[in-house]
Amino acid sequence: xxxxxxxxxxxxxxxxxxxxxxxxxxxxxxxxxxxxxxxxxxxxxxxxxxxxxxxxxxxxxxxxxxxxxxxxxxxxxxxxxxxxxxxxxxxxxxxxxxxxxxxxxxxxxxxxxxxxxxxxxxxxxxxxxxxxxxxxxxxxxxxxxxxxxxxxxxxxxxxxxxxxxxxxxxxxxxxxxxxxxxxxxxxxxxxxxxxxxxxxxxxxxxxxxxxxxxxxxxxxxxxxxxxxxxxxxxxxxxxxxxxxxxxxxxxxxxxxxxxxxxxxxxxxxxxxxxxxxxxxxxxxxxxxxxxxxxxxxxxxxxxxxxxxxxxxxxxxxxxxxxxxxxxxxxxxxxxxxxxxxxxxxxxxxxxxxxxxxxxx
Amino acid sequence: xxxxxxxxxxxxxxxxxxxxxxxxxxxxxxxxxxxxxxxxxxxxxxxxxxxxxxxxxxxxxxxxxxxxxxxxxxxxxxxxxxxxxxxxxxxxxxxxxxxxxxxxxxxxxxxxxxxxxxxxxxxxxxxxxxxxxxxxxxxxxxxxxxxxxxxxxxxxxxxxxxxxxxxxxxxxxxxxxxxxxxxxxxxxxxxxxxxxxxxxxxxxxxxxxxxxxxxxxxxxxxxxxxxxxxxxxxxxxxxxxxxxxxxxxxxxxxxxxxxxxxxxxxxxxxxxxxxxxxxxxxxxxxxxxxxxxxxxxxxxxxxxxxxxxxxxxxxxxxxxxxxxxxx
Numbered sequence: 001x002x003x004x005x006x007x008x009x010x011x012x013x014x015x016x017x018x019x020x021x022x023x024x025x026x027x028x029x030x031x032x033x034x035x036x037x038x039x040x041x042x043x044x045x046x047x048x049x050x051x052x053x054x055x056x057x058x059x060x061x062x063x064x065x066x067x068x069x070x071x072x073x074x075x076x077x078x079x080x081x082x083x084x085x086x087x088x089x090x091x092x093x094x095x096x097x098x099x100x101x102x103x104x105x106x107x108x109x110x111x112x113x114x115x116x117x118x119x120x121x122x123x124x125x126x127x128x129x130x131x132x133x134x135x136x137x138x139x140x141x142x143x144x145x146x147x148x149x150x151x152x153x154x155x156x157x158x159x160x161x162x163x164x165x166x167x168x169x170x171x172x173x174x175x176x177x178x179x180x181x182x183x184x185x186x187x188x189x190x191x192x193x194x195x196x197x198x199x200x201x202x203x204x205x206x207x208x209x210x211x212x213x214x215x216x217x218x219x220x221x222x223x224x225x226x227x228x229x230x231x232x233x234x235x236x237x238x239x240x241x242x243x244x245x246x247x248x249x250x251x252x253x254x255x256x257x258x259x260x261x262x263x264x265x266x267x268x269x270x271x272x273x274x275x276x277x278x279x280x281x282x283x284x285x286x287x288x289x290x291x292x293x294x295x296x297x298x299x300x301x302x303x304x305x306x307x308x309x310x311x312x313x314x315x316x317x318x319x320x321x322x323x324x325x326x327x328x329x330x331x332x333x334x335x336x337x338x339x340x341x342x343x344x345x346x347x348x349x350x351x352x353x354x355x356x357x358x359x360x
Numbered sequence: 361x362x363x364x365x366x367x368x369x370x371x372x373x374x375x376x377x378x379x380x381x382x383x384x385x386x387x388x389x390x391x392x393x394x395x396x397x398x399x400x401x402x403x404x405x406x407x408x409x410x411x412x413x414x415x416x417x418x419x420x421x422x423x424x425x426x427x428x429x430x431x432x433x434x435x436x437x438x439x440x441x442x443x444x445x446x447x448x449x450x451x452x453x454x455x456x457x458x459x460x461x462x463x464x465x466x467x468x469x470x471x472x473x474x475x476x477x478x479x480x481x482x483x484x485x486x487x488x489x490x491x492x493x494x495x496x497x498x499x500x501x502x503x504x505x506x507x508x509x510x511x512x513x514x515x516x517x518x519x520x521x522x523x524x525x526x527x528x529x530x531x532x533x534x535x536x537x538x539x540x541x542x543x544x545x546x547x548x549x550x551x552x553x554x555x556x557x558x559x560x561x562x563x564x565x566x567x568x569x570x571x572x573x574x575x576x577x578x579x580x581x582x583x584x585x586x587x588x589x590x591x592x593x594x595x596x597x598x599x600x601x602x603x604x605x606x607x608x609x610x611x612x613x614x615x616x617x618x619x620x621x622x623x624x625x626x627x628x629x630x631x632x633x634x635x636x637x638x639x640x641x642x643x644x645x646x647x648x649x650x651x652x653x654x655x656x657x658x659x660x661x662x663x664x665x666x667x668x669x670x671x672x673x674x675x676x677x678x679x680x681x682x683x684x685x686x687x
């Protein structure tokens with residue numbers, strides 16, 4: 001297989017907590033991201049899902065160099081970019097662009113749309129010569145489905161969906177290879193979300209883009225992603241192809257997350273099984289020992305408090321080729337029967353190699 | 361009938377002109393029943409609820425017509441003083457953002473207890489005991505200790521439980537929940553919705569659930585009213601609407617949900633944008649975005665046609681509801 005376009009190894013971001021004014025002492029750390037590994041192939045979409053505070057947005061910021069990692073590597077085409085600076089960094093940054101969540105605060109209200117999108121060319125003049133920039137911006141507006149004549153308008157003259165299109169046009173301006181989209185549709189109205197998702201999918205084909213798509217809406221992530229990583233408290237707890245994660249989850253957190261998603265089908269109400277998690281996510285300043293999910297897990301045993309489970313194919317599935325054989329950071333990984341019969345989740349009948357047992 | 365809203369009209373005076381936020385909304389809720397009001401931002405779903413609760417900012421808002429009958433009594437005709445007695449004791453509201461709805465400088469115990477000192481004339485000590493009891497009921501662990509804490513010391517899910525406790529305090533007959541779980545994570549959302557449903561069953565309350573989430577609606581509602589540009593465009597029992605929508609807007613919303621069998625294909629998207637409320641299109645407000653629009657849609661405002669087929673009442677404000685329902 002070809003080399004991945006982006007590879008992340010052991011990525012860590014700790015924010016120190018200090019006490020004292022003159023003599024600052026570190027008394028702890030917010031472990032926002034605590035050892036994340038993944039890769040992204042060219043032309044592929046990797047979805048990252050997780051609840052608020054799981055560190056998914058911090059990962060996004062590190063990928064585009066808005067935050068410096070505490071430890072770990074981000075390899076772009078094989079080269080570690082975390083310690084780059086100056087010219088070399090600038091060149092790499094051009095290729096990894098970001099689309100932000102909130103189209104209301106991520107566009108400068110005092111700049112025209114043309115300036116917002118064209119600003120990138122001031123920093124990277126090699127992409128577009130001065131005389132050509134305006135035309136380039138107009139073309140970009142057209143690409144994202146906005147009228148090119150709107151180039152002199154200000155952000156407040158647009159609706160939320162249109163603003164997100166402007167944010168996407170800005171992300172495309174430098175013709176990047178990778179787009180990191182952090183919750184790109186969650187601030188939009190339902191009827192407008194589908195428009196923006198379609199736009200992102202079309203642009204991916206048109207410009208051969210690779211996406212890191214971060215969201216908390218599981219059905220949207222599934223729709224757009226080739227592979228999915230589930231994050232909990234600073235780590236990826238399960239990762240695999242979309243069908244592996246959604247139809248054959250083996251990590252209890254993924255199972256609880258999927259079962260909690262409201263299904264837009266009232267018929268499903270009666271025969272739905274739900275895994276109700278108790279309690280809240282622990283504070284990232286005080287991460288539980290061993291498995292970090294154990295405090296909310298119904299399967300937790302002594303081993304979970306002592307040993308950190310590795311993100312790997314669980315032992316019982318290692319010799320199989322079924323969809324349950326994907327990376328899952330749980331000592332007691334298993335598939336649950338509810339995913340074979342749950343309505344709304346079209347699960348193929350018993351596949352070879354799958355031998356999960358029910359919850360105890 | 362517990363609550364009946366009849367032909368409610370609300371407008372706002374803004375610099376850009378008069379925004380007609382609610383244009384003739386009628387709905388009804390019985391005791392023990394859950395009505396979901398579904399709509400996007402600007403559809404008028406929250407404004408209607410605020411008018412029902414009597415917490416609409418006036419001015420700039422103005423109720424120009426309509427009735428809000430609560431157990432047969434028109435609340436809009438009551439004096440503010442009488443209205444205040446209804447609010448909290450007879451009907452209560454749960455808001456989306458619990459953090460900004462709670463007072464940051466008072467302990468949650470004080471805020472919960474206030475319901476009893478103000479409405480029931482209890483002593484502070486008795487009210488405190490009631491507050492602990494309420495926190496227990498919404499399953500906040502260690503209620504006895506946490507009753508002394510401030511809102512910022514609680515997580516989002518716990519804060520929303522406190523809001524529910526506060527709404528439940530005086531055992532009202534009707535609860536209006538405005539996007540109660542939108543700010544919460546999915547696993548917490550499931551917990552909070554279950555708690556709400558359980559309390560509703562226990563006390564046989566009427567519940568108006570305002571949301572934009574078709575999934576949440578399918579999970580808990582008995583019937584739905586779909587709102588668009590200040591009007592109800594479709595109302596139906598929850599099972600019917602998901603099986604066969606009778607309005608193109610509802611159909612569009614349902615079709616734009618990503619589904620398994622459509623992976624990799626383009627999602628259905630309703631074209632265009634929701635209208636500006638100061639310039640609502642003539643005729644059917646949805647016609648500029650509607651794939652079925654004909655000449656008549658541009659000129660005639662569709663009434664809420666009776667489209668009842670089985671025994672449960674259904675309505676659709678579409679001239680071509682037959683085509684929509686069967687096509």
